[in-house]
Amino acid sequence: MIPQRRRVLVTTGLVLALGLTAAACGSSAGGSGTQVDQAGLQAAKDYLAQNTRNPTSIGMPELPARPPAGKKFIMLQVSPMAIAQRVANGMKAASGALDWNFTTINAGGTPAEAVRAFEAALAQNPDVICPCGTASSMVFKDQIAEAKRRGITVVQNVVADGPIDGVLANVAGAPQQELYGKLVAAEFIVGSAGTGKAAVFNLNSFPILEAFTKAFEAAVKQWCPACSVDYNNQQLSDVGTKTPANVVAYLQRHPDVKWTVFGNGDLALGVSTAVKTSGLQGVNIIGESPSKANLEAVKSGTETAWAGYPVEMMAWRTVDAVARHFAGAHVDEGVSIPLPGQIITKDTVAGLAVENGEYVAVTGYQNQFRHAWKVG
Template sequence: MLAKFSDARTSSATRGRRSNRRTAWRVTAACISAVTVVSVAACSSSAGSATPSGPAAAPGQAANVDAAKAAIQGYTVPPTAFPVSDQLAQQLPAGKKFVYLQCSTPICALVGTFVQQAVKGLGGTLTVVNAGATAQTAQAAASSVGSMNPDAVLLGAIDPALFGGGLKKLSDAGTKVVSLQIAKDVKPYGITFNYLGEDLSRRNGKLLADWVIAKKGAETETVLYTLPALDISTPVQKAFQDEMKANCPSCKVRVVPIDVSTIGTTAPRTVVTDLQAHPDTKAAVFVSLSAAGGLPAALKAAGLSVTTVGFGPTAGNLQDIKDGALTAALNIDFPVSTWTAVDAAARLIEGGRPTASEEAGEVPEQFLEQQDITFDPTRGWSAFPDFAQRFATLWRAS
């Protein structure tokens, strides 16, 4: 379930926390217990437009651990600023029609839950259409939506190319098409607004690399498990590899792809087999931590131990972190980010534009380790437990 973020967080704790840090949300247990995860690859945090950076390790230097620690510092504490502050020009007329094109990953299902809540809060109606994971299913979904004459269509980080000309046809008919975290130029596909784009994916890749360097230091052998079917996978991978090379030239990194369709089934076996073949691996990093669902049991059965971290945890992942079975997650505030995308769609329906903060891709995000899971994992994480009330005020619905 993304965009441009400021990165003044690396040198000073005060400047590094401009108006968009992150904190934790609570959703109803039903919202997350119904889903397992994959990054919408959905779905990250802060208010500016740069990515975490610091002086790179000099040639011959093992690792710039201090720079890595500085890069992640602002993402290890709860954010404090809500990403939207401007009210709608007027309350959206009741009955506006929204459609959510839902991809096949668990995270897309999770986002769908929040889309449903947000549209209800706006007074609109929502139809969920399964877009699947292939061009055939995506194009059939877009074609079926055309006859619904929706006011707005939302989709997650599914590759827009899968829809062929379907999204552009919807846009040309006057439908506002809003996407979340698509890591490419969306204009050729007819998408009206892309919330949280490639900049977010690049930033997250850098953050994950710096977390590994900060925690493991030099001489670390790391594996990055990617999900090529997800639109965010490629930019996260490139940013991760570039940052590891810059800040830890002595670290070894290999990349292992995982088939998105194996999440929740054979993905843990793929990871275990790989780790058994590379026993010196110290850190396993996941483009989407959903691919680690069921991994703790598989690691235990194989007698393996490795530091784990990844983006976009599921409720099950959060429970594993709480239990000490997984190490950490870089978590985006899924409910707030999803409601923000719906907010942007409402503004477009009214004939306006998304807010400046939405254009800048502001969204709460935080690294969560065992000591941070003080909430019920089945209820999820959010920086703002009262997000629904906040949006109700912004939407003149309260």
């Protein structure tokens, strides 16, 4: 695990996939020296080379038997960002493949609203509740205990929580984010020839994205002592509104910074247009979890690179964890396998596995899940 460097703020929030103002700049990682660490630069190049080709497998072992049909699955949807809807769509499709009934409840933007949403889910007495993207250990302690008492399965995804009593599994938790943070760091280091300065724009109200930032910083510190990283916290309400101007203002104050890093593709909404309009030159936009807009921007050259995060596959993985539970299989045998991903650049973007313009990593991943679940 990447060592903790900053206190993580715990509130509700999604992955996949995310807020306070850019005026708050955090501590720096990396050094101010000019000597390039050639061994570190080569290590970053090697890591990129290992994560460039298209994945071909979801990596899930087959279940011993088909999971029972007719389960009622409720997702608590906490974020208005597009990536949250992609997660919901993926979980709905996966539930349908198992002949399960899937619905969502809007969990709002505060812990109190999320608790009310969980209690509304409990009132429906479902088989499964997923407080997706919410730090359950801090928010839902009483509700999880009640679900356990009633025999309701609770599963979560894209949160930084460790094992929690009463929660079946945490899919795509902090270790997954650490892999993508390292991949984005390698792209920055290689692209800047081991001497770059990066500004990270992220939402520390979402602890899972803090895991990405910490992993990015740790890899830069390890491989590139001549590089530097500055952290800039954003608010969820700033995404697509104030964030583009915040990024431009930062770059104008720091003309030597040519790399901007985003913990989620939706965070970069409007940034490339704002940078172009400002007249700034040589700015690179990189990050993880690209949307279809980010992929198109890579094709056009207005954004540089993204670590592909298969959001919809992560949603199917969440359903898979519950399917394994109901089929009597070991849940960890699926949850412990990292999601596939790769670095996406202008050289590779045209050959990606995409559906409806979104990165999915593996062509036909749904059929691989159906095969593993013995549902045809």
